Amino acid sequence: MGETKPVLLAEQEYHGRMFVDQRKKGSRCGYPGSRLGSQKSWHKAIWFKLALLRRLPTRDRLRSWGLNVPEKCLRCSAAVETHHHRFFECQFLASIWTFFAGSVWRPNPPQDIHSAAAWICMDRNSSSAQARCIIKLMFQSTVYLIWRERNRRIFALTSSSANSVRCAIDRQIRDSLLSLSASPRVQPSMPQFFLACTRPP
Ligand SMILES: [Zn+2]
Secondary structure (H helix, E strand, O other): OOOOOOOOOHHHHHHHOOOOOOOOOOOOOOOOOOOOOOOOOHHHOHHHHHHHOOOOOOHHHHHHOOOOOOOEOOOOOOOEOOHHHHHHHOHHHHHHHHHHHHHHOOOOOOOOHHHHHHHHOOOOOOOOHHHHHHHHHHHHHHHHHHHHHHHHHHHOOOOOOHHHHHHHHHHHHHHHHHOOOOOOOOOOOHHHHHHHHOOOO
């Protein structure tokens, strides 16, 4: 089988390749007919691996290395910027996560990145194939765009509203779903499923 062409922009590459089911190295994302994840495992999505390992250079880590940087979250200034705070504890970011996860990931979406990853890697869960694949996309898109927004605030001195970040995540998920090959065997289709259970940001 020939290699699948990348379908997303360079900036979205890590996200667009999707992460592969960790249970079977080299397997696909678990959705029949999905092209996502056919090229690289999520182990090669370095930034995402670093996030799961709590190795992204959050301020608490930078300070542990002796670097003279402020310790507070640069979004809310209400707590030390740790991985847990950055990914879901911060109110700004929690509102983004809840907006998406609450619509598909029912009844109770995980409240932190590691609980979410553990849920995704479970051998069995009650969600449909469509929901599981969209949850993976949603999870990875959210982590990626939250980290990108954080870096833009630091390095480009620009900031985005929560709604802007939600719109970017929504756009990225839609682009990824529309890049899939349609399969008449799977109904409703992935885009149909996503549109039916979410609302525009
Ligand atoms: Zn914060």
